[in-house]
Amino acid sequence: MNDAPERPARRRFLAAGGALTLSFALPLRAAPDAPGNGTLPGSLGKAPWLDAWIRIGADNRVTVFTGKAELGQGIKTALLQVAAHELHVDPGRMSLVSADTERTPDEGYTAGSQSMQDSGTALRHAAAQVRALLLQQAAARLGVPAAALTLREGVFRTFDGRRVSFGELVAGRDQHVRATGALPPRMPGAPRYSGVDVARVDIPGKVKGHLAYLQDLRLPAMVHARVVRPPSPAARLLEVDTASVARLPGVLEVVRDGRFLAVIAMEEWRAVKAAMALARAARWEVPATLPAGRPVADLVRGLPAQPEQVFARGVAGVTGTAGKTLRARYVRPFQLHASIGPSCAIARLEEGRYTVWTHSQGVFPLRRALAELLAAPEESVHCLHMEGSGCYGHNGADDAAADAALLARAFPGVPVRVQWMREDEHCWEPFGPAxxxxxxxxxxxxxxxxxxxxxxxxxxxSTRPGRAGNLLAATHLARPFAPPAPRPIPQPQGGxxxxxxxxxxxxxxxxxxxxxxxxxxxxxxxxxxxxxxxxxxxxxxxxxxxxxxxxxxxxxxxxxxxxxxxxxxxxxxxxxxxxxxxxxxxxxxxxxxxxxxxxxxxxxxxxxxxxxxxxxxxxxxxxxxxxxxxxxxxxxxxxxxxxxxxxxxxxxxxxxxxxxxxxxxxxxxxxxxxxxxxxxxxxxxxxxxxxxxxxxxxxxxxxxxxxxxxxxxxxxxxxxxxxxxxxxxxxxxxxxxxxxxx
The missing domain is CATH 3.30.365.10 (Aldehyde oxidase/xanthine dehydrogenase, molybdopterin binding domain)
Known part of the structure; x- marks a missing residue:
């Protein structure tokens, strides 16, 4: 899913006080396969440097990095457990950074139930190898065999009470070490953090009403925006009176670019009212292009198709004397993600640099799509994941991010928040196929x-971003981006x-x-x-x-x-x-x-x-x-x-x-x-x-x-x-x- 070209440049830096260096081995593209054949397990194949996954600070705290996003599935907690189990450190003493295009490995999309097998496997091997390297250093510093050391909460101890911590061992050292794919055994007497229930790290804030979802994020000087969508995908904008809307109280900007219409206002309710006024001020031609009244089976079976035999075993069409033959047809309609909270995004353009807060399930592919949309260098777009209120799959999150980025370009210098309305989500998110x-x-x-x-x-x-044409707003601009031709997902994953x-x-x-x-x-x-x-x-x-x-x-x-x-x-x-x-x-x-x-x-x-x-x-x-x-x-x-x-x-x-x-x-x-x-x-x-x-x-x-x-x-x-x-x-x-x- 991630076909960007390999770029060998990496950021490497030492934290103050001498921490395990964090290098973003983004975007190495070595294919991840099973260990033992020269390749690395899980997502280590994409980011094969230990310090892309684990950072140990001078204060002995451990930071874990993953390119996967928390969607409410509890992946942050599970990944912390994996790292804690291998490092022999209580997960409560660790923190996790996820899905940030400037800080974490590029693991593509959080999709397909692959977070544990990709990121969990990578973290298990990276953490175990980091522990083994630190064990060797501790043994050398304390002058004892490695087998004579015990490890508890990031501190190695000898039988006579001498000790050295993770933080002391990494101080001033460059730990930019390539992963081997080996899984060193755990040390005797190590605490068990995998296979047991621990408190979810994402739940307390949600229960207590703290800031948990992107929809709740409020940034200093932030302004609010709403997008006015066409009545239907094929609708053509004939005329719109933007001047009258621009004069409404609190309106800062009215944006029109082809069929893309939006308002930016000082307050959210004023943005909502201005968007309603802008919708009334627009006149559209709405052709009858949707398949009303057709049975789903007839509609789907009537679409042009590209047949491919994906499985064959034995002799084709054994019938007749073999026994009784049964036939049946099963039908699924178009369906929605129906996210409880409509999609949201915040973007800011400052000194030629875009920062986008998004609940996209693929911040790195989204960054590439936004860079193309904005005609900006990819390095100038920073996407940070924050949980959205309910979604599994490609809903409106990426489209809302595109809305926010376009409006930040039109109104630079401050964060621009785009909140979709319920009808936006239900009418414009990508649907589940019939x-x-x-x-x-x-x-x-x-x-x-x-x-x-x-x-x-x-x-x-799968029409997820990776290209600008996968973003809704990009298809509505005066110079629209054409959606790239979709392709079937090959087996064994399949679409x-x-x-x-x-x-x-x-x-x-x-x-x-x-x-x-x-x-x-x-x-x-x-x-x-x-x-x-x-x-x-x-x-x-x-x-x-x-x-x-x-x-x-x-x-x-x-x-x-x-x-x-x-x-x-x-x-x-x-x-x-x-x-x-x-x-x-x-x-x-x-x-x-x-x-x-x-x-x-x-x-x-x-x-x-x-x-x-x-x-x-x-x-x-x-x-x-x-x-x-x-x-x-x-x-x-x-x-x-x-x-x-x-x-x-x-x-x-x-x-x-x-x-x-x-x-x-x-x-x-x-x-x-x-x-x-x-x-x-x-x-x-x-x-x-x-x-x-x-x-x-x-x-x-x-x-x-x-x-x-x-x-x-x-x-x-x-x-x-x-x-x-x-x-x-x-x-x-x-x-x-x-x-x-x-």
């Missing part, structure tokens, strides 16, 4: 799947075809991805990308096949699994739920689903029960048990939080969420038009059960639950009332429509 999956499978006489044919159609799942390859041992299988570069709505990454739809389709169809074969759905999956870890999580989830002893009751049913995220990250199996009222269309998960294997668990509570959050988000998508449009506008502009899961629909019980594997590689967990949760929910609905819903969402209108068929 998708269609068609699957055909043949059951053999033994009740096993003899043949599997799968095809998925999907618009792009629309993420998790389209089933994880089951099938003798004959074909999977085809129909990538659709042009869609009627702007699309990009929503949490788990195509995995949500593909796992929903595959695991729903597995239930349909199990029913046709007359086999219990869990047993049917087990007979098609070969990976012992997959088998273990399936059995764990079913046992914790009490699958074999389940007692049915009126309007209730059970469902099951399994997937390994991206077929290379965390394993997740979910068993749940739903309650269905077809007369009202109301569906609610009553209880749920999930089993997760994400390799070594650093933060058990953090993993549970991620799985619980993923389940609830998926339940909201699956039961409620869909974008609606007419011929000219997006209609789902607020929470009334785009409802999300409410408290009354939450399960009474969610149990998350961890299959911890100490010493095994970290596996991404943040997006492991979304697909299995959707499929288990649909499977439970079928079990409860005999209704098989293949088109999402399972909202009240769709469920009531089935009432007459039952």
């Amino acid at each position: 998708m269609v999956a068609e699957v055909e499978a043949t059951l053999g006489p033994d009740g096993r799947i003899a043949d599997w044919q799968y095809a998925v159609w999907s618009p792009p799942h 629309g075809d993420r998790n389209a390859v089933p994880y089951y041992a099938l003798p004959n299988a074909r999977v085809t991805h129909h990538f659709q570069p042009a869609a009627p709505l702007r699309t990009s990454a929503v949490r788990s990308l195509g995995a949500y739809c593909n796992v929903f389709a595959i695991e729903s169809f597995m239930d349909e096949l199990a029913r046709e074969a007359g086999i219990d759905p869990v047993a049917f999956r087990l007979r098609h699994l070969a990976d012992p870890r997959a088998i273990e999580v399936v059995r764990l989830a079913s046992a914790k739920f009490g699958w074999d002893a389940y007692a049915r009751s009126a309007r209730r049913g059970r469902g099951f689903a399994f997937a390994r995220y991206k077929n290379l990250a965390a394993y997740c199996a979910i068993a749940l029960e739903v309650e269905v009222a077809l007369d009202t269309g109301f569906v609610r998960i009553t209880r749920l048990d999930a089993a997760i294997d994400c390799g070594e668990v650093v933060s058990p509570d953090g993993v549970r939080n991620q799985i619980e959050g993923g389940i609830l988000q998926s339940a909201s998508w699956t039961l409620l969420e869909q974008v609606r449009v007419d011929e000219r506008r997006v209609l789902t502009q607020d929470w009334a038009g785009y409802p999300i899961l409410r408290f009354r629909q939450l399960p009474d019980h969610i149990g998350v059960h961890l299959a911890d594997r100490p010493g095994q590689p970290f596996l991404g967990v943040g997006e492991a639950a979304q697909g299995p949760a959707a499929a288990a929910l649909a499977n439970a609905v079928q079990d409860a009332c005999g209704v098989r819903v293949r088109d999402l969402p399972l909202d009240r209108a769709r469920m009531r429509a089935f009432a007459t068929k039952v």
Whole structure:
């Protein structure tokens, strides 16, 4: 995802008093592969210098650096635990700097559930190697063998009481050392900080109402701005009276550049009122270009596509005498990120230098895009990440940063704050792509799947910045930047075809991805990308096949699994739920689903029960048990939080969420038009059960639950009332429509 050219120049400096030097090995581009073949593990391949990750001050405090961003997933806490575990230092004595283009390694985007496997792995190796180097120096200074030293809280001690601290050892030394990729063993008696629950570092400020989110940041002399968007993507600005708006009280500047309209004011409410006035003063031509009234499946299947076979095994199309063949089609609508807090950014232009505070998930790619947009040297743009109020994926954060940067250029010298309104977020963020999956499978006489044919159609799942044309405002300027042509994300990561390859041992299988570069709505990454739809389709169809074969759905999956870890999580989830002893009751049913995220990250199996009222269309998960294997668990509570959050988000998508449009506008502009899961629909019980594997590689967990949760929910609905819903969402209108068929 990060294809900038290699630039060997690096900043290196010694902190006052002699600290471990912090060198920003940004932007080395060595490819990270497994250790042992000459390459480095995790993100060490991108920044292979120890002092890009760890800094020890003269006061003996440790600062940890990561290019990954805190999104509410608890990654700051987990990464501190990793470093603390290897350095044998309490994480409370450490601080962490994240996602800052002038201070941290460039780790691209915080996406794809890769923070632990990339940054966590890099920090584990860097911290362990720093400890080993300091141990050698301590042994030499104290004149004892390294094995004779103990280490506690950054201080080495001999048996006779002599001591030397990390800070003393690094004083005046240049510790700019290249990482080796080796993982030195921990010292005897070292405290354990990994695999245990520690207090989240990001929670106290949020609970106490302290400054936690970018939306709450207020800088000295800051002014406020609002952008007036066109009524629709194809709208053409005919005329606008900016003079009358410029005369309004408190208005500092009215900005027009092509279709990009904005106001800057002394106070936020004055900016809001001025933006409303500017919207009334604009006259637009709004052509009817949106696909109103078309069924999602027809719309998606009708888009131009670039087919590619992404998986092939065995003989194509084994049918006929092998057994019975089933076919089904599954549909996902366009969906929103629906961030609780609309996007925000602050930018300042001072002495030719831009500083941008942003909740983007990729500050380095954003910096490159902003530099192109502003026709400025990349070094003159400084992007700092600060948490935003709710988002997983490519929402409006980067676009808000572009708005702020453009307005800072128009009004230099002070910070310019751009806060999107709710209708901005709902109408203009990149949407989650609508998708269609068609699957055909043949059951053999033994009740096993003899043949599997799968095809998925999907618009792009990644149009994240990296280029100016990926930024909304850049496409509205008088001299617009064209969006770069989107490209499919290759396997095994995948985009629309993420998790389209089933994880089951099938003798004959074909999977085809129909990538659709042009869609009627702007699309990009929503949490788990195509995995949500593909796992929903595959695991729903597995239930349909199990029913046709007359086999219990869990047993049917087990007979098609070969990976012992997959088998273990399936059995764990079913046992914790009490699958074999389940007692049915009126309007209730059970469902099951399994997937390994991206077929290379965390394993997740979910068993749940739903309650269905077809007369009202109301569906609610009553209880749920999930089993997760994400390799070594650093933060058990953090993993549970991620799985619980993923389940609830998926339940909201699956039961409620869909974008609606007419011929000219997006209609789902607020929470009334785009409802999300409410408290009354939450399960009474969610149990998350961890299959911890100490010493095994970290596996991404943040997006492991979304697909299995959707499929288990649909499977439970079928079990409860005999209704098989293949088109999402399972909202009240769709469920009531089935009432007459039952």
